[in-house]
Amino acid sequence: MAKLRAGVIGVGHLGQHHARLYASSPDTTLVGVMDQDGARASAIAEKFGTQAFRGLPELLKQVEVVSIAVPTSGHYAVARACLEAQKHVLVEKPIAVSPNEAQDLVGLAGRHGCTLQVGHSERFNPIMPLMRPHIHTPMLFECHRLGTYSERGTDVDVVLDLMIHDIDLLLSCNPGPVEAVLATGETLLSPTNDVVNARIRFKDGCVAQLTASRISPKAMRQWRVFQPDGCVTIDFQSRQGVVGRRSVAADGKPRITMEEIQAGAAEPLKLQLESFLHAVRVRSRPVVSGEDGAAAVALAHRVLSAMKMPE
Structure with missing residues (x-):
């Protein structure tokens, strides 16, 4: 079974652990990371043996799944870009700032046939x-x-x-x-x-x-x-x-x-990522779906x- 090509957008306090887990998972290849702080992205990329990308379009061309761990105010814009590029998305909680944004992401995922999971790690x-x-x-x-x-x-x-x-x-x-x-x-x-x-x-x-x-x-x-x-x-x-x-x-x-x-x-984030990857592979509803994330925001x-x- 081929490894899924993964990327992490936002490698701060939490995103760095997404990168660590993708890099160490037998099911994924960590293709690259990006962050608004270029030096931070380069340091995390070097630590986990991958590439630091400067632009989102360049990263999305090379991945199948992404974790989004940017500040909450940026969740919607980044997740929307990823779903429009037909990538499977794990976005950290909350799914978005507003109910309308959340519902828009759910609709996009459905139209493009993408898995959308929300990082309610608890x-x-x-x-x-x-x-x-x-x-x-x-x-x-x-x-x-x-x-x-x-x-x-x-x-x-x-x-x-x-x-x-x-x-x-x-x-x-x-x-x-x-x-x-x-x-x-x-x-x-x-x-x-x-x-x-x-x-x-x-x-x-x-x-x-x-x-x-x-x-x-x-x-x-x-x-x-x-x-x-x-x-x-x-x-x-x-x-x-x-x-x-x-x-x-x-x-x-x-x-x-x-x-x-x-x-x-067991590490909750590791269990969460494994669950996400399983949902992507078998095309099942995620444990914490986009709809669940939208209901929480509402x-x-x-x-x-x-x-x-x-x-």
Whole structure:
């Protein structure tokens, strides 16, 4: 089976790891990389034994698949150019800044027969497939995603930068149609909201409370899910989970029994790229499709709109 010819557009903090994984994969040949910082592109190209390209058209002539890891504000323009060139695309989250941009990319991928996957890497966190079977009738989600401050990602609101991870994961649990969204946010260090708290109510009565911050002293990525028969706790950083099940003790009193679960050390980004390449080869729907990415952006914008509404 011939190797797929791959390219990486944007080789900063995250894109360099796409390049590393393509270069080391038995399924791909890393044809080249590019970045708005030419010196950075050259350094990464040298490190992984490939070529640094100065122009996107030149790179696209030589590749079949691309990873896009440019700043979020550039996702749409770069992804559109790649899809119009009929290349298979893995674009880092979020798929685009606006719902209209996201839908346009989905439409382009469909018209050109291209695989479009969105880099919601938390879906590939090894703890998630172990815990997902235990989430069956959620009544309340509590989601906390806190990070220390970095200028990386501040070209967009923290909702599109960090909360989008939990929005995508939440939607992947199939909670049903959204009934109402409430949200508040604060701008402290960047031009947009750095801290946001959102409450999303679904039509079947399930509620999700999401908090995202990029100005916290300590990072945290945790979920708690409450259900009629117990609760599920997930720590995405430590890859640990706890399943609490309600039962009745011998004395007739209710109690919660706990089962601890520890996931392995597999690299989520590696699993994500392998999944993308598989979808390209067998022409299957990606685990995180363009439609999934667009749905996450649409709900993220409902959160953003809710912050603008008068109380």
